[in-house]
Amino acid sequence: MPIKSNDPAKKSWIPVSDNSDFPIQNIPFGVFLTRDDIITIGTRIGDHAIDLGALHQLGYFKDIPLTDDIFLQDTLNDFISDGKKTWRLVRNRISEIFDANNPELKNNEDHKKIVLFTMDEIEMQLPVQIGDYTDFYSSKEHATNVGKMFRDPENALLPNWLHIPVGYHGRSSSIVPSGTPIHRPMGQTLPAGSDEPIYGPSKLVDFELEMAFITTDANVLGETIPVNEAENYIFGMVLFNDWSARDIQKWEYVPLGPFLAKNFASSISPWIVTMDALEPFRVESPKQEPQPLPYLQQTGKKGFDINLEVDITPENGESTTVTKSNFKYMYWTMSQQLAHHTVNGCKVNSGDMMGSGTISGPTPDSYGSMLELTWRGEKPLKLKDGTERKFIQDHDTVTIRGFCEKSGVRIGFGEVSSKLLPVYQSKKK
Amino acid sequence: MPIKSNDPAKKSWIPVSDNSDFPIQNIPFGVFLTRDDIITIGTRIGDHAIDLGALHQLGYFKDIPLTDDIFLQDTLNDFISDGKKTWRLVRNRISEIFDANNPELKNNEDHKKIVLFTMDEIEMQLPVQIGDYTDFYSSKEHATNVGKMFRDPENALLPNWLHIPVGYHGRSSSIVPSGTPIHRPMGQTLPAGSDEPIYGPSKLVDFELEMAFITTDANVLGETIPVNEAENYIFGMVLFNDWSARDIQKWEYVPLGPFLAKNFASSISPWIVTMDALEPFRVESPKQEPQPLPYLQQTGKKGFDINLEVDITPENGESTTVTKSNFKYMYWTMSQQLAHHTVNGCKVNSGDMMGSGTISGPTPDSYGSMLELTWRGEKPLKLKDGTERKFIQDHDTVTIRGFCEKSGVRIGFGEVSSKLLPVYQSKKK
Numbered sequence: 001m002p003i004k005s006n007d008p009a010k011k012s013w014i015p016v017s018d019n020s021d022f023p024i025q026n027i028p029f030g031v032f033l034t035r036d037d038i039i040t041i042g043t044r045i046g047d048h049a050i051d052l053g054a055l056h057q058l059g060y061f062k063d064i065p066l067t068d069d070i071f072l073q074d075t076l077n078d079f080i081s082d083g084k085k086t087w088r089l090v091r092n093r094i095s096e097i098f099d100a101n102n103p104e105l106k107n108n109e110d111h112k113k114i115v116l117f118t119m120d121e122i123e124m125q126l127p128v129q130i131g132d133y134t135d136f137y138s139s140k141e142h143a144t145n146v147g148k149m150f151r152d153p154e155n156a157l158l159p160n161w162l163h164i165p166v167g168y169h170g171r172s173s174s175i176v177p178s179g180t181p182i183h184r185p186m187g188q189t190l191p192a193g194s195d196e197p198i199y200g201p202s203k204l205v206d207f208e209l210e211m212a213f214i215t216t217d218a219n220v221l222g223e224t225i226p227v228n229e230a231e232n233y234i235f236g237m238v239l240f241n242d243w244s245a246r247d248i249q250k251w252e253y254v255p256l257g258p259f260l261a262k263n264f265a266s267s268i269s270p271w272i273v274t275m276d277a278l279e280p281f282r283v284e285s286p287k288q289e290p291q292p293l294p295y296l297q298q299t300g301k302k303g304f305d306i307n308l309e310v311d312i313t314p315e316n317g318e319s320t321t322v323t324k325s326n327f328k329y330m331y332w333t334m335s336q337q338l339a340h341h342t343v344n345g346c347k348v349n350s351g352d353m354m355g356s357g358t359i360s361g362p363t364p365d366s367y368g369s370m371l372e373l374t375w376r377g378e379k380p381l382k383l384k385d386g387t388e389r390k391f392i393q394d395h396d397t398v399t400i401r402g403f404c405e406k407s408g409v410r411i412g413f414g415e416v417s418s419k420l421l422p423v424y425q426s427k428k429k
Numbered sequence: 430m431p432i433k434s435n436d437p438a439k440k441s442w443i444p445v446s447d448n449s450d451f452p453i454q455n456i457p458f459g460v461f462l463t464r465d466d467i468i469t470i471g472t473r474i475g476d477h478a479i480d481l482g483a484l485h486q487l488g489y490f491k492d493i494p495l496t497d498d499i500f501l502q503d504t505l506n507d508f509i510s511d512g513k514k515t516w517r518l519v520r521n522r523i524s525e526i527f528d529a530n531n532p533e534l535k536n537n538e539d540h541k542k543i544v545l546f547t548m549d550e551i552e553m554q555l556p557v558q559i560g561d562y563t564d565f566y567s568s569k570e571h572a573t574n575v576g577k578m579f580r581d582p583e584n585a586l587l588p589n590w591l592h593i594p595v596g597y598h599g600r601s602s603s604i605v606p607s608g609t610p611i612h613r614p615m616g617q618t619l620p621a622g623s624d625e626p627i628y629g630p631s632k633l634v635d636f637e638l639e640m641a642f643i644t645t646d647a648n649v650l651g652e653t654i655p656v657n658e659a660e661n662y663i664f665g666m667v668l669f670n671d672w673s674a675r676d677i678q679k680w681e682y683v684p685l686g687p688f689l690a691k692n693f694a695s696s697i698s699p700w701i702v703t704m705d706a707l708e709p710f711r712v713e714s715p716k717q718e719p720q721p722l723p724y725l726q727q728t729g730k731k732g733f734d735i736n737l738e739v740d741i742t743p744e745n746g747e748s749t750t751v752t753k754s755n756f757k758y759m760y761w762t763m764s765q766q767l768a769h770h771t772v773n774g775c776k777v778n779s780g781d782m783m784g785s786g787t788i789s790g791p792t793p794d795s796y797g798s799m800l801e802l803t804w805r806g807e808k809p810l811k812l813k814d815g816t817e818r819k820f821i822q823d824h825d826t827v828t829i830r831g832f833c834e835k836s837g838v839r840i841g842f843g844e845v846s847s848k849l850l851p852v853y854q855s856k857k858k
Contacts, residue, residue: 197593254684293617
């Protein structure tokens with residue numbers, strides 16, 4: 001079935017500004033609270049959100065086999081479970097409904113009043129109930145930088161790194177949508193030169209520039225997903241800030257990996273951009289040397305050219321872009337990550353989320369964390385307001401943006417933006 | 430409110446054999462499929478399962494504030510969300526209904542036909558939807574054994590171990606109830622003496638003798654649970670076999686911890702035994718030296734005296750008990766684990782599961798894994814059928830049992846029993 005919704009010549013009757021992330025070629029999926037305080041599944045064109053639950057009730061999807069309440073839900077999980085064929089039918093149909101040449105809804109003022117919202121009328125929610133969340137560590141530049149800083153500069157990559165898309169499990173319960181403020185975590189750290197840990201607020205709170213993909217039901221327990229079929233089980237992608245407390249991490253992570261250093265909060269952008277929308281932006285992923293084991297050998301272009309950047313905005317201050325990177329730098333692809341994740345039969349469900357790991361580019365201005373950008377704080381960054389940052393300060397807002405651009409079409413992710421607040425003042429004794 | 434259900438003198442009108450894990454003082458909670466193919470929440474006395482959904486519909490809980498459908502669900506999550514006071518009211522009431530001296534249900538044959546099932550009429554399900562699963566590493570004997578084998582015999586414990594209840598995130602999607610067979614996982618391993626990994630079935634599949642606790646909603650994101658309040662947020666406990674592939678683990682786990690070595694399957698016992706039922710079995714936990722940081726300093730008895738044992742049963746063969754351990758050996762208590770888990774504000778939800786880590790006792794016959802019992806395979810175990818085991822073989826069944834005993838009352842967990850099948854034969858290309 002062709003991805004009709006990707007036609008670059010198509011225009012919508014909803015106004016879309018030139019630099020919008022959400023032309024009619026995007027059609028992402030999200031969940032929002034409407035002006036009537038109803039939770040619904042929707043999409044976005046330009047600066048308008050579209051209530052898909054209402055559109056479906058009005059009969060606009062009558063030719064597609066969908067349950068009546070598929071969009072009247074507070075998560076996308078069931079829709080994602082319907083599978084790739086249904087996602088494509090629905091996107092093609094949305095593309096048709098909002099096509100500038102189609103009068104069907106365009107000329108129906110009553111229906112438009114029901115299904116269209118301006119972005120300031122709605123409140124975006126977490127788009128899926130994330131059953132399990134895995135984070136990979138798949139940028140060679142990032143792994144090399146960390147290895148140089150904390151292990152051996154001459155042997156920065158660990159022996160398994162070039163053979164395995166290294167990953168670990170994260171905490172689903174602490175994943176929040178863009179706009180949710182987070183708190184500086186308390187925890188144990190080991191002061192330099194001491195062998196007695198102390199308890200207090202983390203002093204080294206960092207962002208991690210990541211993207212994440214959302215899966216559909218992929219297998220039964222025991223079953224493996226072949227690398228070249230893996231994309232069939234990926235619904236789409238979001239921007240992801242994997243907040244990290246470097247001092248807590250350093251003391252806790254041997255031997256079982258990062259835990260409290262990561263699970264105090266993780267932030268995602270609220271619109272899931274589908275793999276269909278990203279199809280035109282495929283690129284070759286980096287050449288892998290040594291060649292991975294056969295179960296990880298992929299054919300075709302499995303990388304994606306997605307421009308990424310991070311801003312830091314101090315309270316009442318101007319924003320400073322602190323890094324520009326790109327998803328195409330990922331050494332291990334999403335297909336390889338998913339094939340590896342299931343090589344042992346691990347079950348993957350609808351709504352599971354898998355993070356890329358920090359996406360660092362080859363140059364120092366493309367690194368994906370403050371840890372790398374300031375090289376452990378040794379080279380503070382100057383912000384536009386004249387202040388310096390080694391790590392993130394209370395009341396700073398960190399914003400990640402991402403977009404693809406080709407043949408005059410820009411497909412973007414919007415942003416994930418979250419403010420770091422001081423330590424939470426507990427109401428518990 | 431007193432825990433009336435714990436009265437050791439109480440007898441039920443349902444027959445209970447002397448060595449049963451499920452006297453009227455237990456009253457665990459589980460989810461099962463009835464003979465009519467209906468999923469319901471239930472409890473168990475002796476060899477009878479009791480349909481709490483039906484009991485509630487018949488009006489037996491009319492004096493307790495419960496929603497009508499609280500037991501007519503396929504998980505315990507909502508009931509657990511109702512909180513400790515409700516759990517206690519419901520258990521006290523069940524204790525009353527099934528008291529030998531109470532004719533209310535005992536003499537109502539019509540009602541008994543509706544609510545009582547023999548165990549062979551029902552099929553136990555996973556009792557909760559596990560949102561997040563965390564595994565700790567809290568047995569000092571286990572951590573010491575592993576440290577001796579794989580790191581430095583002179584400095585077996587890592588520097589953070591005595592300060593932190595070390596833990597890491599696991600995979601919820603692969604947790605299955607007792608009785609579900611599992612498959613030997615495929616994966617990458619590094620042959621001894623080689624620097625090129627190979628792909629194939631794990632050769633070193635192991636059990637881990639663990640217990641796990643199930644939480645209720647405990648906090649908002651950012652909020653900490655104080656160590657001495659932590660038990661208010663623990664609903665109950667299950668037996669837990671954290672299946673592990675030692676060869677996969679060894680190659681993958683540095684630096685981010687175990688991943689595919691663990692997430693192919695984890696098995697739990699289906700009845701959740703409440704903390705109220707375990708109350709009489711409190712004991713002092715091991716003395717902690719050095720004293721932990723204040724946020725981990727607990728008062729009162731926070732350990733529990735729970736006898737544990739593991740059997741291996743070869744196909745068509747006799748069972749051999751390969752280890753006997755006890756939950757009281759845990760160095761870090763559940764209260765400390767939960768306080769530590771939330772010290773950074775990590776959110777804990779109803780139905781989350783937290784594993785103890787392998788529970789090894791002080792003597793070689795009380796170690797909690799084949800890795801330790803056979804000391805990396807150097808000292809194979811002899812089974813009753815004359816065969817030897819270094820690790821678990823295809824078609825072996827591993828069974829964990831656990832029970833408390835005091836003042837003539839035995840409160841048990843039943844068992845978690847699962848068979849290891851050969852590698853899954855995928856239907857995918």
